[in-house]
Amino acid sequence: MIARYAVKRSGRTSRSTPLLQFKPSQHSRHPRGTPSHHQGVFRKVLKPLSASLVDASNPSSSKQDKKYDDEPLFRSRDRKAESSWGQVECRKFNTWADKEAMVKCEKALVQIPPGAERGLYAEDDISTGDMIVSVPSLMLLKVTNSPKEKCPTKGLVDEELWSSSPWYIRLAYLLLEKVKLQPSDWKPYISALPERFETPIHWNHDQLKDLHYPYLLERVDLQKADLRRRCEAFKNGKSGISLSMSSEELIWATECVRSRSFMGPNAGDPRTRILRQIFLFGLAGVYVAQGGDFGRVIGAVAAASIFGVVSDVIISQNKRQFIMPVFADMANHRSQAKDTQADVNFWSGDVTVFAGSDVRKGDEIFFSYGAKSNDALLQYYGFVEENNPNDVYVFDSFEKKIEESRVIPSSSVSTRLKQLRDKGWSPALESVSLNAKGQPTLLSAKVLNLIFGTAEIDSYESVLEQTKRSTPSSSDLDGDDDGSPMLSKNARTAMGLMCRAELDQMPTSLEEDLSLYEELKTTVNDKDDEDSVALRKSMTVGFRIGKKRILTQCVSNS
Numbered sequence: 001m002i003a004r005y006a007v008k009r010s011g012r013t014s015r016s017t018p019l020l021q022f023k024p025s026q027h028s029r030h031p032r033g034t035p036s037h038h039q040g041v042f043r044k045v046l047k048p049l050s051a052s053l054v055d056a057s058n059p060s061s062s063k064q065d066k067k068y069d070d071e072p073l074f075r076s077r078d079r080k081a082e083s084s085w086g087q088v089e090c091r092k093f094n095t096w097a098d099k100e101a102m103v104k105c106e107k108a109l110v111q112i113p114p115g116a117e118r119g120l121y122a123e124d125d126i127s128t129g130d131m132i133v134s135v136p137s138l139m140l141l142k143v144t145n146s147p148k149e150k151c152p153t154k155g156l157v158d159e160e161l162w163s164s165s166p167w168y169i170r171l172a173y174l175l176l177e178k179v180k181l182q183p184s185d186w187k188p189y190i191s192a193l194p195e196r197f198e199t200p201i202h203w204n205h206d207q208l209k210d211l212h213y214p215y216l217l218e219r220v221d222l223q224k225a226d227l228r229r230r231c232e233a234f235k236n237g238k239s240g241i242s243l244s245m246s247s248e249e250l251i252w253a254t255e256c257v258r259s260r261s262f263m264g265p266n267a268g269d270p271r272t273r274i275l276r277q278i279f280l281f282g283l284a285g286v287y288v289a290q291g292g293d294f295g296r297v298i299g300a301v302a303a304a305s306i307f308g309v310v311s312d313v314i315i316s317q318n319k320r321q322f323i324m325p326v327f328a329d330m331a332n333h334r335s336q337a338k339d340t341q342a343d344v345n346f347w348s349g350d351v352t353v354f355a356g357s358d359v360r361k362g363d364e365i366f367f368s369y370g371a372k373s374n375d376a377l378l379q380y381y382g383f384v385e386e387n388n389p390n391d392v393y394v395f396d397s398f399e400k401k402i403e404e405s406r407v408i409p410s411s412s413v414s415t416r417l418k419q420l421r422d423k424g425w426s427p428a429l430e431s432v433s434l435n436a437k438g439q440p441t442l443l444s445a446k447v448l449n450l451i452f453g454t455a456e457i458d459s460y461e462s463v464l465e466q467t468k469r470s471t472p473s474s475s476d477l478d479g480d481d482d483g484s485p486m487l488s489k490n491a492r493t494a495m496g497l498m499c500r501a502e503l504d505q506m507p508t509s510l511e512e513d514l515s516l517y518e519e520l521k522t523t524v525n526d527k528d529d530e531d532s533v534a535l536r537k538s539m540t541v542g543f544r545i546g547k548k549r550i551l552t553q554c555v556s557n558s
Contacts (some may be wrong), residue, residue: 085118085192087111096188103327104134108365110192110330119332119364126359132340133328137349141178141257141324143170153177158237167322169230171261172253175324176245179253189326197255198382198536201227207536212506212544215396215431216375223379227251259381260329261322262342262351325351333381334366335389342367374546384542391436393550395498399429402451405501413494416451425450432495438553439484440495448491484557496558499551510548517541 090110097103097110107130111121126132143149144167151162157173165173178186200208200220208217231247245253328342328351339356359365369381371390378384385391395401399417420429429451432444440448484492503509508516520538 085112089192090118093188093192097327100185101139101189101326102136103139105132105327108132110327113362116364117332118330119366120330121364122359122361125361126355126365128339128355128357130355132353132355132365134350134352135325135328137351139326140349140351141171141174143167143174143322145320145322153242155242157234157243161233161237164233165230167320168254168258168261169250171257171322171324172250173243175253175257176249177243179249180243180245186326192330193256197252197259198539199255200379201251203536207540210540212508213547215394216379218396219375220379227254230254255380257322257324261324263320263322264344323351328353331365331367333369333377333383333385335368335371335385337366338368338371340367374543378539378543382539384539384546386542386546388546389436391546391550392441393434393547393554395432395434395502397430398432399426401498405498413451420450434495434499434550434554436550438499438550438555438557440487442486445484445487445491448495449486449488452491452494453488492558496555499554499558503548503551503555506544506548508544510545510552513541513545513548517545 090112094105094109097105107122107124107126108120109123110118112118113121120132143152147163149163149170151157151159151170152174156162156177162170162173178184179190184190196202200216201224203220205217208220211217227250228247231250234245234250235247323344325342331353337356341354341356343352343354344350345352353367355365369377372385372388373390373392374384374388375392375394377388402413402417417429420426428447432447433441434444435441487495517538520534520541523534523538
């Protein structure tokens with residue numbers, strides 16, 4: 001039996017649908033980390049897991065005038081950079097993966113072709129449904145989101161700290177254990193990890209402000225506060241723990257796992273499942289040896305086995321497992337590679353990736369990290385995808401923007417806003433989201449109809465409950481989420497005016513950014529790969545272009 005993860009996700013021909021459907025975690029992915037991962041001026045990374053901008057355990061942000069955190073987080077660690085990798089290092093890594101890590105990858109190798117970036121490349125023609133790579137369970141770092149989960153290494157960290165930590169901090173602890181273990185069987189893999197990340201938590205406020213996107217500033221501010229809180233919690237943990245690390249190391253490890261992991265249902269520990277079966281067959285053997293009826297015992301064992309499997313599957317639907325797989329996480333991101341499939345074997349726990357399309361010998365093998373907006377890709381992976389079909393634009397503090405706007409008649413709208421506030425709708429008025437086509441998402445369309453239309457407020461009670469449960473994080477927003485068919489004419493016109501006003505107040509126009517982008521393309525290509533300033537500027541302008549295209553499209557739609 002196989003649990004399907006999703007490096008993404010649809011079924012393949014010639015293989016039956018498994019019981020468990022898995023997605024990559026926060027997670028999407030492309031080259032993560034330092035400069036060896038850029039494509040033109042737009043950086044990319046593989047994704048995975050996922051990860052929403054801010055975990056549900058993080059405090060919600062204040063929507064008042066907010067002073068943003070102007071301090072970048074810790075700088076990069078003194079670790080071997082990906083950019084220092086060459087063909088020799090690639091050969092050593094591939095040999096280690098094959099001979100020592102027991103990774104099966106007959107048709108794929110980690111390579112750095114001339115003029116290209118490091119990634120997985122086809123050693124032979126690959127057909128749809130072919131296995132690309134299979135990683136044994138012993139070469140996986142994995143945790144769940146269950147507060148009852150115990151730390152797999154006894155005494156690694158304080159149990160209370162472990163149970164209160166989100167998945168990405170737990171995985172970071174396990175990664176740092178491998179880093180600090182001497183000697184470590186994982187050393188070739190550790191040396192292949194990024195030396196540093198160009199994610200926004202390392203930017204100052206002026207650099208973030210240059211994105212022309214207040215929503216991401218606030219999300220990054222929350223992320224930085226969360227990481228500082230996690231570092232402080234580790235420092236204040238109980239004595240006697242075996243893992244020692246600096247705050248800088250914890251943040252580095254957190255960025256590694258958030259950009260390289262897969263997410264899916266948690267069906268429990270395969271070892272426990274196998275031991276359960278051995279125990280059942282052992283009891284059956286004893287029963288038969290003592291003269292018991294063979295047919296009856298076989299039926300009982302089969303029934304118990306089926307019940308155990310079904311129980312694991314049902315339980316898994318409410319729990320999540322996060323996995324960081326060696327070798328497989330070297331693949332880069334491309335949204336169009338959405339059919340590439342990562343499956344988890346129900347019994348062994350091995351992770352196997354299957355091709356979602358044909359790949360010719362010598363071509364790069366891409367994964368999709370999921371339907372990630374550029375908000376998520378930039379914040380957690382340190383790259384921006386050009387023409388991202390999953391990009392979004394989030395109007396933060398939307399109610400305040402309406403009240404400050406001079407382009408929308410204020411009398412009737414102000415009355416409507418007051419009615420909504422009096423009925424407890426303030427949370428729903430905080431954010432409105434547009435997809436890559438400039439259309440409001442389904443939930444946002446309902447909110448817009450309430451603000452600018454004549455819909456009965458009480459009839460939208462379910463929408464209020466939905467907005468209380470959800471946040472417009474970049475991982476939650478789906479580029480295909482389209483609420484335009486239900487949008488009223490007044491709401492459509494009002495959103496067009498709001499988007500026009502948003503564009504007018506930005507320091508640069510779309511045309512100016514496009515011109516600057518062309519200049520930066522030449523600059524980046526002429527500079528050394530280590531020039532992070534040029535790369536950061538190119539990502540910033542690329543990010544702005546995507547957002548302004550969404551706003552421009554919304555204006556056209558109105």
